[in-house]
Amino acid sequence: MECRPVQLNYEEFGQGVPLILIHGFPLDHSIWQPVVALLESHARVILPDLRGFGKSPLDEEVSSMRLMAEDIAALMDGLKIEKAILAGHSMGGYVCLNFARVYPRRLLGLALVATQAAEDTLERRQARLATAAEVKRKGVRVVAGSMPARLTNQPDLLEPLKKLILKTPSKGVQAALKGMAERPDATDWLTEITVPTAVIAGAQDTLIPPGRSKTLAQMLNHAWLVEIAGASHMPMMESPVEVADALLQLVKLAKSAG
Ligand code: MLT
Numbered sequence: 419m420e421c422r423p424v425q426l427n428y429e430e431f432g433q434g435v436p437l438i439l440i441h442g443f444p445l446d447h448s449i450w451q452p453v454v455a456l457l458e459s460h461a462r463v464i465l466p467d468l469r470g471f472g473k474s475p476l477d478e479e480v481s482s483m484r485l486m487a488e489d490i491a492a493l494m495d496g497l498k499i500e501k502a503i504l505a506g507h508s509m510g511g512y513v514c515l516n517f518a519r520v521y522p523r524r525l526l527g528l529a530l531v532a533t534q535a536a537e538d539t540l541e542r543r544q545a546r547l548a549t550a551a552e553v554k555r556k557g558v559r560v561v562a563g564s565m566p567a568r569l570t571n572q573p574d575l576l577e578p579l580k581k582l583i584l585k586t587p588s589k590g591v592q593a594a595l596k597g598m599a600e601r602p603d604a605t606d607w608l609t610e611i612t613v614p615t616a617v618i619a620g621a622q623d624t625l626i627p628p629g630r631s632k633t634l635a636q637m638l639n640h641a642w643l644v645e646i647a648g649a650s651h652m653p654m655m656e657s658p659v660e661v662a663d664a665l666l667q668l669v670k671l672a673k674s675a676g
Contacts, residue, residue, distance in 0.1 A: 421484065422477065422478075422485075422488075423491070423492035424474065424476070424492075425496070426467060426468070426469065426490075426492075426493045427447075427467045427473035427474045428447065428464055428466040428467065428493060429447060429464075429465045430465070430497075431457075431458040431462075431463045432458030432459060432461055432462050432463050433461075433462050434460060434462050435461045435503060435672045435676075436497075436499045436501070436503065436526075437457065437461040437462065437463050437464065437503045437665060437668075437669060438490065438502050438503070438505070439464070439465050439505045439507075439510075440468065440490065440504065440505065440506040440510030440514060441465075441507055441509075441510050442506075442507040442511075442532070442533075443509040443591075443594050443598065444558070444565065444583050444591045444594065445471065445579075446467045446468075446473075446582065446585075447465035448582065449507065449654055449655055450463075450654055453654050453658045453662045456658060456659065456662035456666075457665060461665075461666075464499075466490065466493055468486050468489070468509075468510070468513065468594070469590070470591070470594060471586055471590050471594070472586075474489075474590075476587070476589055476590050476593055478593065479593055479596070480593055480600065481590070481594045481596070481597040482601070483509075483512045483597055483598070484516050486513040487513050487514075487516035490513065491520075491521055501523075502524065503527040503528070503669065503672055504525060504527075504528055504529070505528070505530075505531060505665060505668075506528075506529070506530060506533060507531040507533065507652075507654065508531070508626065508651065509533075511530045511532070511534070512533065512598065512601055512604070514530060514533075515533075515535060515604040515608075516604070518607065518610070518613075519604070519607045519610070522610065522611070522612065522613075525613045526613060526675070526676070527613050527615070527669075528611065528613055528616070528668075529617075529664060529665055530615060530617050530631075531619075532618065532619060532620055532626045532653060533626060533631075534626055534630050534631075534634060535603065535604040535608055535634055536603055536604075536630075537601055538599055538601070542599075543600075546596070546598060546599040549595055550591075550596055550599075553588055553595070554588070557588050558583060558591055559584065562580050562584045563580075565583055566583070568624065568625055568651070569625070569650070569651045570652045570655070571650045572652075572655075575655055575656070605637065608634075608637045608639075609639060611639065613640065614641075614672075615638050616668055617632075617634050617635040617638070617641050617643045617644065618631075618653055618660075619632070619645045619649075619653075620645075620646055620650045620651055620656065620657075621645050621647050623650045623651045625651045626651065632645075644660065644664045646660045
């Protein structure tokens with residue numbers, strides 16, 4: 419498969435063990451801002467925008483999870499980072515699992531936040547493609563209207579999330595929907611992951627119910643589950659202290675291993 423990485427927009431804070439935080443759909447790197455202040459004196463925190471999101475470019479009609487993983491590898495090359503801890507939120511978690519498959523030796527640790535290994539059901543795939551077609555016709559307001567209430571149960575986050583989604587380029591949203599629809603099941607790859615892995619779940623998450631995270635943690639060899647009682651699908655915004663603690667645990671493990 420031919421992979422042409424694009425140059426990702428990113429922000430960077432702090433020094434030390436590289437910790438790359440990858441946002442979910444249809445968002446951008448700014449969702450991680452609440453945890454940055456808690457992490458930047460302990461690690462080199464890098465926040466990319468995935469292709470077609472935030473200020474990152476797009477050059478394909480389908481943003482496959484593999485292509486997005488290649489973009490992360492190219493970003494690491496550009497920053498002269500051989501190995502990093504990767505944390506992926508939801509769609510960002512699908513990207514992390516693809517990265518782990520292709521570049522296992524470039525990982526120091528993994529955080530899988532409100533995400534899953536399973537592929538889409540046929541019904542879900544069709545719904546994504548229908549949404550992509552609707553976004554093409556009507557723009558991102560199609561997802562900006564309904565999505566915030568599915569992402570969080572915290573009323574003060576609804577408006578900021580809506581504004582963030584409305585800023586997202588329509589083509590990026592369409593390409594990611596198609597990419598998620600065609601992503602393969604990653605379940606069989608899980609046993610190949612040998613780095614410490616924090617599986618972080620919001621107990622109130624209705625998009626990725628916490629039971630799915632529990633199963634994900636059980637299928638991994640070196641994983642532990644962090645279930646956050648008050649959080650739903652956006653734990654890094656809803657419960658930043660708990661999320662930062664889990665990420666710092668990975669940083670500590672990476673330092674003691676290195
Ligand atoms: C996300 O938060 O990235 C998406 O909800 C993931 C998905 O739709 O599968």
